[in-house]
Amino acid sequence: MTAPAGISPEPRVAWPPGMVSGAPYWAYQDEATYRLEQKRVFEGPVWNFVCLEADVGRPGDYRTTFVGEMPVIVVRGDDGEIYAFENRCTHRGALIALDDGGSGAKDFQCVYHAWTYDQKGTLKGIAFEEGSNGQGGMPRDFDKAKNSPRKLYTTTLCGLVFASLSDEVPPIEEYLGEAILGRIERVLKKPVEVIGRFTQALPNNWKLYTENVKDTYHASLLHLFFGTFRITRLTQGGGVLVSEDGGHHASYTIDAPGDANSQEYAKQGIRSESKGYRLRDPSLLDSVDEFGDRIQLQILTVFPGFVLQQIHNCLAVRQILPKGVGQMELNWTYLGFADDTPEMRKRRLKQANLVGPAGFVSMEDGCVGGFVQRGVATAGDEFSVMKMGGDGTQTDTTRATEASVRGFWKAYRNLMGI
Amino acid sequence: MGAMTDRGTAPAADLAARLIQLNSEYARAIDDARFEAWPEMFFEDCLYMLTTADNHAAGMPAGLMYADSRGMLFDRISALREANIYERQRYRHIVGLPAVLSAADGRVRTEASFLVVRIMRDGRMDVFATGRYLDLVEADADGSLRFRERVVVCDSNRFDTLVAIPL
Numbered sequence: 001m002t003a004p005a006g007i008s009p010e011p012r013v014a015w016p017p018g019m020v021s022g023a024p025y026w027a028y029q030d031e032a033t034y035r036l037e038q039k040r041v042f043e044g045p046v047w048n049f050v051c052l053e054a055d056v057g058r059p060g061d062y063r064t065t066f067v068g069e070m071p072v073i074v075v076r077g078d079d080g081e082i083y084a085f086e087n088r089c090t091h092r093g094a095l096i097a098l099d100d101g102g103s104g105a106k107d108f109q110c111v112y113h114a115w116t117y118d119q120k121g122t123l124k125g126i127a128f129e130e131g132s133n134g135q136g137g138m139p140r141d142f143d144k145a146k147n148s149p150r151k152l153y154t155t156t157l158c159g160l161v162f163a164s165l166s167d168e169v170p171p172i173e174e175y176l177g178e179a180i181l182g183r184i185e186r187v188l189k190k191p192v193e194v195i196g197r198f199t200q201a202l203p204n205n206w207k208l209y210t211e212n213v214k215d216t217y218h219a220s221l222l223h224l225f226f227g228t229f230r231i232t233r234l235t236q237g238g239g240v241l242v243s244e245d246g247g248h249h250a251s252y253t254i255d256a257p258g259d260a261n262s263q264e265y266a267k268q269g270i271r272s273e274s275k276g277y278r279l280r281d282p283s284l285l286d287s288v289d290e291f292g293d294r295i296q297l298q299i300l301t302v303f304p305g306f307v308l309q310q311i312h313n314c315l316a317v318r319q320i321l322p323k324g325v326g327q328m329e330l331n332w333t334y335l336g337f338a339d340d341t342p343e344m345r346k347r348r349l350k351q352a353n354l355v356g357p358a359g360f361v362s363m364e365d366g367c368v369g370g371f372v373q374r375g376v377a378t379a380g381d382e383f384s385v386m387k388m389g390g391d392g393t394q395t396d397t398t399r400a401t402e403a404s405v406r407g408f409w410k411a412y413r414n415l416m417g418i
Numbered sequence: 419m420g421a422m423t424d425r426g427t428a429p430a431a432d433l434a435a436r437l438i439q440l441n442s443e444y445a446r447a448i449d450d451a452r453f454e455a456w457p458e459m460f461f462e463d464c465l466y467m468l469t470t471a472d473n474h475a476a477g478m479p480a481g482l483m484y485a486d487s488r489g490m491l492f493d494r495i496s497a498l499r500e501a502n503i504y505e506r507q508r509y510r511h512i513v514g515l516p517a518v519l520s521a522a523d524g525r526v527r528t529e530a531s532f533l534v535v536r537i538m539r540d541g542r543m544d545v546f547a548t549g550r551y552l553d554l555v556e557a558d559a560d561g562s563l564r565f566r567e568r569v570v571v572c573d574s575n576r577f578d579t580l581v582a583i584p585l
Contacts, residue, residue: 100472196473196480199576228501277500281489329576334480349484353494358468358482358581364503366580 013381015418020246020409021391021402022383025376028205033418034325040416041304042068042322045169046247047155047162049306049319050074052333054159054192055101056082060119062108063101066321067163072152073097074161075105077119082156084163085121086149089113096149123148157181158188160306160317176302177243179395183250183300186291187310195348196334200357204369206305206322207412209330212365213299213307213318214408216240216251216399217388222368225360229279239397245414246393246407247303253399255294284350287312301404303411311361313344314351326373332356430518437516437528437555440563445511445532448583453498456584457491461558465567466491468585471549474571482581494584504582506539509546516553525566526555532570534585536578547585548573 015024027033042048048067051074055063062075064087071087073096089096089110096108096117107124109116116125123144131137152163155172162172173181202209212218220227237254279285287296290313300308305320319331334356336348355362376382386409389401393410396403440459447455460466467481485491514531521527529552536546554567570585 194478196469196478197575198470198473198482200580201576201578203579222503224503225497225501228497277496279489279496280492281485281487283487284490284493345479349480350486350490352480352482353484353490356482357577357579360497360502363580363582367504370579 013383015413018413020393020406020413021387022385023409024381024383026380028208028373028376029325029380031325033416034205034322036416036418037322038068038070041412042070043165044415045164045166046304046415047164047169047172047175047302048304049160049302049317050084050154050163051161052159052192052194052317053082053156053161054194056161058103060104060106061101062097062103062105064097064099065319067152067165068322070150071095072163073108073121074154074163075108075119078106082154082161083120084152084154084161085117086152088149089115089117090123090147090149091115091126117148121149121151158184159192160184160188162302162306176248179241180243180248180250180300180302183241183252183298184302184308186293186295187298187300187308187315189291191338192315192335193338193340194333195336195345196332196352198332198334198356200330200332200366201323202328202330202366202369203326204328204373205326206320206328207408208369208372209320209328209365210301210305210408211405212369213301214249214251214404215402216404217402218368219399222364223361225354229277237397238399239395240399240401240404241395242393242404242407243303245303245411246409247411248301249404249407250298250300251399251404252295252298255289255296284353285312286347287351288344288347290344301408303408309355311354312351313347314355315348316355433518433521433526434516436563437518437526437530440555440565441513441516441530441551445513448585449509449511451508453495453583454492456495457488460488460491460565460568461556462488464488464491464565465569466565466584467568468570468572468581470572470575472575474569482577483584498582502582504580507582508537509583509585510535510537513551524556526553526563528553528555532585544578546578549585 012026013024050065050072051063056074056076059076059078062073065072072084073087074084077083087096091113094110094112096110107116107118114127118124126138129138152165154161154163157172238252240249240251242249296312298310307318309316315335317333321329323329334352336345354360357366386402386405389403393403393407444459466485468483469481512533516528516530519527519529529550531550534547535543537543549570549572552569552571553565555563556566558564
């Protein structure tokens with residue numbers, strides 16, 4: 001970043017090397033850091049979630065999305081492979097595809113000057129390439145293939161599609177590690193069906209939301225729904241898994257043994273309490289142990305911006321997209337399984353009240369990042385305190401720890417080289 | 419349903435006036451933060467759903483809010499009052515004139531557009547949502563109109579920060 005003449009760049013407090021139990025607030029505010037994140041994090045050796053396989057089920061199906069702030073087209077080729085390339089015409093830089101997605105796309109043509117790209121993103125056609133009446137046209141030695149937009153590597157896992165700009169990224173299984181991989185396979189065990197999509201615009205830096213999702217400490221403190229309605233958490237177990245590099249995590253709670261079916265929640269919901277509140281219609285909490293392991297709740301992140309959520313029978317994936325230093329978007333995709341019974345589908349619709357921008361147990365996550373963003377307005381040189389459970393980033397059987405948040409910063413600092 | 423049947427033969431203007439009144443009461447209940455009056459405007463067996471035009475067009479069944487009983491609507495308000503945490507805010511609804519799509523057997527299918535401005539505690543005002551109400555309205559035993567269904571179809575997919583108060 002070049003400072004205007006006569007003005008020195010704002011001094012920035014140093015971040016002690018290796019420190020992950022505190023982050024300087026300039027990390028949420030600094031424009032240069034934000035630009036560097038695009039290069040080193042999102043375009044670095046990471047797997048970015050881009051869409052579901054179900055979104056590009058047939059040849060010619062495509063979706064437009066983002067890798068960080070880079071616009072990207074994801075398309076199923078006629079050969080059955082999934083391709084991804086930058087949604088940028090190499091001629092003058094316009095978006096190539098303008099819609100959220102579509103089907104039957106044999107090629108993609110930029111509206112500006114009709115340059116055409118195939119399903120792999122390779123430049124194939126240039127309008128008036130030979131000129132007109134022997135005049136004009138492109139130089140004869142212009143290599144179209146070499147003038148294609150950036151292409152991304154893609155990989156799939158359990159119906160999820162990830163993309164990467166880097167040829168150094170390991171295979172997705174290795175990227176995640178065995179523990180996290182198992183936690184994804186546990187939920188996405190059969191074909192899914194999209195039952196709704198919503199976008200939530202959050203007034204905060206993308207990392208504040210990422211921290212929030214990984215923060216097991218806040219859940220029962222910020223989100224008061226379960227407590228207020230005296231729906232005792234019957235959970236005896238639970239914990240947090242953190243991947244070796246720190247970047248991915250899975251937190252979970254386990255139902256009490258002998259209570260494999262969470263009907264107990266419903267019973268407690270209707271119990272008359274002299275001081276407490278109760279649900280008038282506890283059918284909201286009528287959940288079943290569809291995974292057969294008594295895990296009621298599992299929140300999982302894949303670095304840098306993917307969330308897989310199982311809250312009772314409410315399943316969703318979330319895509320975290322930065323939209324400037326102090327803005328981000330969260331794309332929610334609510335899921336069911338293709339073989340859901342009508343009863344199970346209805347259950348998912350009711351439990352969806354728990355999550356999303358209007359969720360009983362998640363709406364606070366929409367505003368709390370903004371509270372931090374505003375709170376630290378002039379505190380760029382101060383540090384957050386993330387010492388719950390020590391300084392480490394290890395897997396733990398308690399959720400009263402900030403290990404997975406520290407894990408995020410560990411992975412982030414490694415990639416950023418800061 | 420006798421009252422409704424009688425009114426079925428009354429001039430269309432009478433029905434329109436009653437629907438306008440219903441929508442006005444709905445908007446005033448929410449905008450004046452008399453949230454407890456909101457579930458009362460629905461039948462015990464009802465559907466309230468908050469979704470988007472894209473989801474609606476694609477036949478996606480999940481909503482941001484979904485209730486199939488008046489009890490669930492009351493629970494939404496109890497949570498709003500007692501459990502959920504959000505910055506103080508209120509809405510101002512502007513509801514368009516209702517179009518009657520069909521009226522038969524005491525069941526009126528009707529649609530009205532809406533615009534909701536959200537006013538935050540610091541004075542910031544935003545167009546928070548626009549869309550249309552897709553309603554199924556019936557008269558209760560007293561002859562008052564209530565919602566059997568209200569599907570709130572927002573024009574935009576994007577919601578700013580959070581949706582605490584029903585639309």
